[in-house]
Amino acid sequence: MSKSAKSVLVFSIYVFVLGLILITIPNVLLSVFGLPKTNEVWIRVVGVLVLFLGYYYFQVSRNELKIFFRWSVYARTGLFLFFIGFVLFDLAPPILILFGFADVAGALWTYLSLRSEKQK
Numbered sequence: 001m002s003k004s005a006k007s008v009l010v011f012s013i014y015v016f017v018l019g020l021i022l023i024t025i026p027n028v029l030l031s032v033f034g035l036p037k038t039n040e041v042w043i044r045v046v047g048v049l050v051l052f053l054g055y056y057y058f059q060v061s062r063n064e065l066k067i068f069f070r071w072s073v074y075a076r077t078g079l080f081l082f083f084i085g086f087v088l089f090d091l092a093p094p095i096l097i098l099f100g101f102a103d104v105a106g107a108l109w110t111y112l113s114l115r116s117e118k119q120k
Contacts, residue, residue, distance in 0.1 A: 001061075001064075002064060002117055003067075003117060004064075004069045004114045004117055005061045005069070005111035005115065006113070007069075007109040007110040008060060008061040008068075008069055008072065009057075009058065009061035009062070009064055009109060010106070011013070011057055011072075011076075011109075011111075012057030012063055013055055013058075013105040014054075014102060014106070015054035016055070017048050017054075018047075018050055018054070019048065019049075019050035019051025019054050022044060022047025022050055023045075023047035023048060023051065026038070026043040026044060030043070033093065033095045033096060033098075033099060035092075035093065050120050055077050057072070059067070061119045066114065069110055069114055073111045073114070076089070076105055076106055076107035076110075077103075077107045079100060080100035080101070080104040083099065084096055084097055084100070110112060
């Protein structure tokens with residue numbers, strides 16, 4: 001398994017676990033980030049989507065789909081930028097930016113791995 005695939009594999013596990021948390025105990029996660037608790041189904045719907053996203057990341061890591069790895073760098077960085085925007089426009093508390101660090105850190109790891117593999 002390449003370094004870039006390993007970075008995406010690790011990210012897939014993080015995303016998969018996040019999806020499971022959003023499906024099963026969403027209010028625990030919401031309270032950690034200072035967000036109001038909810039009984040709405042939408043947070044669990046998001047959890048299912050995140051869970052499936054984790055599945056996709058897992059499968060592309062196993063199959064070394066490097067084009068997807070490159071796309072994911074942009075998408076994960078974009079998510080972080082959106083979170084910053086949400087905070088700047090007072091749509092979310094500043095702690096949300098910390099949540100986005102996992103995405104941008106994973107994106108950076110994948111980017112650096114892809115770059116090192118390209119140089120070989």
